[in-house]
Amino acid sequence: MDQIEVAGLRIAFERRGEGPPLVLLHGWPSNSREWRRQLDALSVEFTVVAWDAPGAGQSSDPPDTFRLADWADCLAAFIDSLRLERPHVAGLSFGGGLALELYRRHPAVPRTLILTSAYAGWAGSLPAEVVRERLELMLRNCALPSHWWAPAWIKTLLSEDASDDMVAELMLIASEIHPAGTRVAMRAFAEADLRDVLPRVDVPTLLLYGDSDVRAPRDVWEPLHSGIRSSKLVLLPGVGHMIDIEAAERFNTEVRAFLRAIQH
Secondary structure (H helix, E strand, O other): OEEEEEOOEEEEEEEEOOOOEEEEEOOOOOOHHHHHHHHHHHOOOOEEEEEOOOOOOOOOOOOOOOOHHHHHHHHHHHHHHOOOOOOEEEEEOHHHHHHHHHHHHOOOOOOEEEEEOOOOOHHHHOOHHHHHHHHHHHHHHOOOOHHHHHHHHHHOOOOOOOOHHHHHHHHHHHHOOOHHHHHHHHHHHHHOOOOOOHHHOOOOEEEEEEOOOOOOOHHHHHHHHHHOOOEEEEEEOOOOOOHHHHOHHHHHHHHHHHHHHHHO
16 A cells, blocks of 8 residues: 555555546545455546545554544545545545535535445434444444454444355454544544535535445435435445445446546
8 A cells, every 4th residue: 555644644545547536435443445346446447546544544543632624634635645636535434424524624625425324423313322322332342352343343234145255354354443543533423413514515426325224224314315405315225334345336336327427
């Protein structure tokens, strides 16, 4: 992976292909590994860049004071440093919320938004009790070896039809967790409420969700779809939260068609 320093933080990333830029933002606790199928398939016609967010993968940990706005400012500086002019921005789960926060703070940066299994922040999409439970669980998990908690976590990410290889892939990603960075990220996302951003989004937006997603079900995606006037919603049957892994071919097809329609 390549590395660059942004605002005093080491940011690792993978870049492939040539063409209009497409920036991929991973979920949490995850890293850019989750996008390998998109790096392979979409780099045929796009410059695809998948970063390790501060606190994940091979990037350095952010300070304890980091909040979602700081990740968004770091992302904007990262995009500028790589000279990715008006990129398409795709984010999954936490990454989808980060894409919305990027739009809030830097609306001239994204050409389009592709929000996958996304939240308007946990506080903006989930009941307070659910937010508290998720946050407490993740904070406890950070103190434990990944093989103790990852199997139960993965069951909430994939449908029952997902392959053993997909489970193994997510186990590997979980083993690379940054405990300190994850604690900061989860606290930031637990308090994030991006509902006020939705009616202000004025770029073409694709919403991708799995209809078997137990983490971001209808109560999560429906307000995003109704709130973002320009959004197109695609529901993938029989698919869980990690659409980029479990339904990679369909994901790539939908993204490719969406972006081709924008560019022509």
